Amino acid sequence: MKKLYSLIMAGGSGTRFWPGSKAAKPKQYLNLFGSESLLQSTISRFAKFTSNDNIYIVSGKNQAKVLEEQTTMLPKSNLIYEPVGKNTLPCIGLAAMFAEKENPDGIMVVSPADHLIENDELFKDTVLAASKIADKRDGIVTIGITPTYPATGYGYVQTAEDITGSEKIRQYKVEQFVEKPDETTAKSYLAKGGFFWNSGLFVFKVSVFIDAVKEFAPQLYSDLRKIQAELGMPTFENTLDTIYRAVESISVDYGIMEHARNIYLVEGNFVWNDLGSWESVYLTSKKDENQNAVSGESVIIDSKNSYVSSDSGLIALVGLDDVIVVQDGNTTLVCKRDKAEEVKKVVDNLKSNYKSQFL
Amino acid sequence: MKKLYSLIMAGGSGTRFWPGSKAAKPKQYLNLFGSESLLQSTISRFAKFTSNDNIYIVSGKNQAKVLEEQTTMLPKSNLIYEPVGKNTLPCIGLAAMFAEKENPDGIMVVSPADHLIENDELFKDTVLAASKIADKRDGIVTIGITPTYPATGYGYVQTAEDITGSEKIRQYKVEQFVEKPDETTAKSYLAKGGFFWNSGLFVFKVSVFIDAVKEFAPQLYSDLRKIQAELGMPTFENTLDTIYRAVESISVDYGIMEHARNIYLVEGNFVWNDLGSWESVYLTSKKDENQNAVSGESVIIDSKNSYVSSDSGLIALVGLDDVIVVQDGNTTLVCKRDKAEEVKKVVDNLKSNYKSQFL
Numbered sequence: 001m002k003k004l005y006s007l008i009m010a011g012g013s014g015t016r017f018w019p020g021s022k023a024a025k026p027k028q029y030l031n032l033f034g035s036e037s038l039l040q041s042t043i044s045r046f047a048k049f050t051s052n053d054n055i056y057i058v059s060g061k062n063q064a065k066v067l068e069e070q071t072t073m074l075p076k077s078n079l080i081y082e083p084v085g086k087n088t089l090p091c092i093g094l095a096a097m098f099a100e101k102e103n104p105d106g107i108m109v110v111s112p113a114d115h116l117i118e119n120d121e122l123f124k125d126t127v128l129a130a131s132k133i134a135d136k137r138d139g140i141v142t143i144g145i146t147p148t149y150p151a152t153g154y155g156y157v158q159t160a161e162d163i164t165g166s167e168k169i170r171q172y173k174v175e176q177f178v179e180k181p182d183e184t185t186a187k188s189y190l191a192k193g194g195f196f197w198n199s200g201l202f203v204f205k206v207s208v209f210i211d212a213v214k215e216f217a218p219q220l221y222s223d224l225r226k227i228q229a230e231l232g233m234p235t236f237e238n239t240l241d242t243i244y245r246a247v248e249s250i251s252v253d254y255g256i257m258e259h260a261r262n263i264y265l266v267e268g269n270f271v272w273n274d275l276g277s278w279e280s281v282y283l284t285s286k287k288d289e290n291q292n293a294v295s296g297e298s299v300i301i302d303s304k305n306s307y308v309s310s311d312s313g314l315i316a317l318v319g320l321d322d323v324i325v326v327q328d329g330n331t332t333l334v335c336k337r338d339k340a341e342e343v344k345k346v347v348d349n350l351k352s353n354y355k356s357q358f359l
Numbered sequence: 360m361k362k363l364y365s366l367i368m369a370g371g372s373g374t375r376f377w378p379g380s381k382a383a384k385p386k387q388y389l390n391l392f393g394s395e396s397l398l399q400s401t402i403s404r405f406a407k408f409t410s411n412d413n414i415y416i417v418s419g420k421n422q423a424k425v426l427e428e429q430t431t432m433l434p435k436s437n438l439i440y441e442p443v444g445k446n447t448l449p450c451i452g453l454a455a456m457f458a459e460k461e462n463p464d465g466i467m468v469v470s471p472a473d474h475l476i477e478n479d480e481l482f483k484d485t486v487l488a489a490s491k492i493a494d495k496r497d498g499i500v501t502i503g504i505t506p507t508y509p510a511t512g513y514g515y516v517q518t519a520e521d522i523t524g525s526e527k528i529r530q531y532k533v534e535q536f537v538e539k540p541d542e543t544t545a546k547s548y549l550a551k552g553g554f555f556w557n558s559g560l561f562v563f564k565v566s567v568f569i570d571a572v573k574e575f576a577p578q579l580y581s582d583l584r585k586i587q588a589e590l591g592m593p594t595f596e597n598t599l600d601t602i603y604r605a606v607e608s609i610s611v612d613y614g615i616m617e618h619a620r621n622i623y624l625v626e627g628n629f630v631w632n633d634l635g636s637w638e639s640v641y642l643t644s645k646k647d648e649n650q651n652a653v654s655g656e657s658v659i660i661d662s663k664n665s666y667v668s669s670d671s672g673l674i675a676l677v678g679l680d681d682v683i684v685v686q687d688g689n690t691t692l693v694c695k696r697d698k699a700e701e702v703k704k705v706v707d708n709l710k711s712n713y714k715s716q717f718l
Binding site: 018019297299301302310312313314315316317318319320323325327329330331332333334335336338339342343345346349350355358 | 377378656658660661669671672673674675676677678679682684686688689690691692693694695697698701702704705708709714717
């Protein structure tokens, strides 16, 4: 096995997690479960099978403070800052340019920082299986999550030929990536079989990925090469800033995965949740006998099926079911559970009214 | 007209108003409507027809700080502190002992500090009408509120003979005081007529009230006389403390009004609400087009018929109707409107768990 790098993408802003997430502390930095943040849990998950020296993180300048506080276990030089967020393709491309300088044959595992994954051992085995294909077949490998219900909130990957052979973990060639479906379509995917949730976890040889950028995003490729040429030079930051601000904002799915031919899928059977809203945090949290998930100081009277999280104060919930209450600093969210997606509207409202003290 | 004193009873602890009310700052000190607290509004209401020198306040020692802050318009010597709360009869009796020293023929108007009253001009006329009867007939006069619906949360006063004569404001002899009724009984009161809500507003000549205490609560009478004998002496506080702690806790309704014969009622047609819970504050607050009553910083999305009050932070309410959300300092209440009475349980829970930092 070639040297294994992991790249954790931690630049998201997580507006659906207000007020837990604020501009300076998005979702990946929150302790939603236990004592580690989602980012720290992601690092721990990789640290079980790769050295900390090989764990890289890409994030935004505006998150530098909290990122450094939460990643004291990593070399500082492994923290890569984008001047601005440009979606996943430029982000991964930038990190690949760093990695190529050291080892173009290295295998890179790309992971979002803000997902919930349980069963670290199976995660490791799945990543290692994906690395093997990436190395042997010069492929770009995605980890596809076995769907447990017809979710409409996730993109799907349709598989083609089964190439599992004697391997323990099932693996396939990929037919196509598909966008988030409506419910009828999602149900048909599950009925038909061969469809997996797109987890955002990718594994590839650095050189293979850079070749794909060259083929499918030639402008980005040439921009990234210009940036790479100044790596370690005093002019680097300036060059990065100038060039990166001008690159196209595009996802790796849309820019590469939907076009490339050498795409494979390894089946992920570990517990996975992209934690898209407080509702998904509620669903994946431990609950008490009234199906309430509670953290921090609280008094719960005559209420059930609710998520109550208090950061520094006390929340009293009386006579209400199916609600989300989150207190963080000077802000409190009170939301019906099935309206958790609308929290984005709160953030929009605060932005348009210049109430940055609450963002 | 004899000299008019007003006595504002401000000793309540208001546990149904947590978290707005805390042990050191009960309901009467809250700015529930506009820029004045309920106590300050009560003082202003009396100040329109009596001098500030004649406005007395009885409260608890534990509320001294906030009371003094909010009553800088009154002479400090007009603030009377009970060592402990003993319900309304000892409270009024104590104040009557102070007043008697100055003017036994004075007329005293007793008012709770924490009610909502609108139309100050009509209030004044009503009080003056009551004072006239109290003076002329040596009676104890209660102001009865004309019921607007069959309330089960208020006590009632049944009237007997109409003694209005040529007066503008209707007045009656009182038949009896009755406890809070069930709904059927309340409906029958309204159908029958002659029933008024017991407002807790009383008017009497000081000497007449003291005579009634002597007749119907002789032990309290003799205790109060002992306290009065040391008024202005260095031993006063000690004597007050020792004796007052031992007196029976009893309401003026139960101890005197239900027994005395010289009881009259003057009809109060001003807007009145005893503000028994956040629900009644919601009902009497100004509302926006979605029937939300909102104060402080907030973002309201897809929610109606709700009360949202934020003291120092911001509350976002998303997708919920008929709720009460109150943030005060380090505490936030989230409550279904029809469960507003259960807020007492939150306070009980915090007490029994020794969480005084939230009380």
